[in-house]
Ligand code: SF4
């Protein structure tokens with residue numbers, strides 16, 4: 199026969215918990231640092247002169263198991279150049295309602311355009327704002343960088359960019 203006090207057992211657990219030390223972290227007032235290689239918000243990186251590293255190849259989108267990435271590539275022209283070489287990512291979106299933070303997109307990227315930051319505060323109150331575009335993903339311009347579109351550095355090839363031998367626009371070559 200069933201013990202009539204059984205339904206009260208759950209209340210006993212609740213009651214005893216009331217007197218235990220509170221283990222809740224004091225977020226958001228106190229933010230604990232993440233692990234160094236934490237998989238947070240993505241970032242689209244730039245070369246030292248500000249040109250974008252993304253070539254719009256879509257390899258990241260094809261690698262994504264959650265179908266969270268949407269890319270549209272377009273051709274650079276000499277009048278309007280956003281990245282070295284032929285192509286750049288004209289539309290780039292990551293849907294953080296889908297992303298599982300696996301990092302496979304990072305591994306697929308041939309130019310190291312895509313990396314992940316330690317930023318984890320991406321909650322929002324509507325679905326549309328959790329689809330991040332280039333406005334949120336593109337790395338900010340650092341000193342010495344010029345906002346694209348602009349030409350490649352004189353005398354340089356796209357290979358020089360990929361090899362990291364291009365310097366910031368205001369630096370003097372050694
Ligand atoms: S981290 Fe994983 S799930 Fe998120 S966008 Fe990259 S491949 Fe897709």
Ligand code: SF4
Pocket residue numbers: 251252253254255256257258259269287306307308309310311312
């Ligand atoms: S982020 Fe990398 S893999 Fe994705 S489209 Fe750009 S260059 Fe290609």
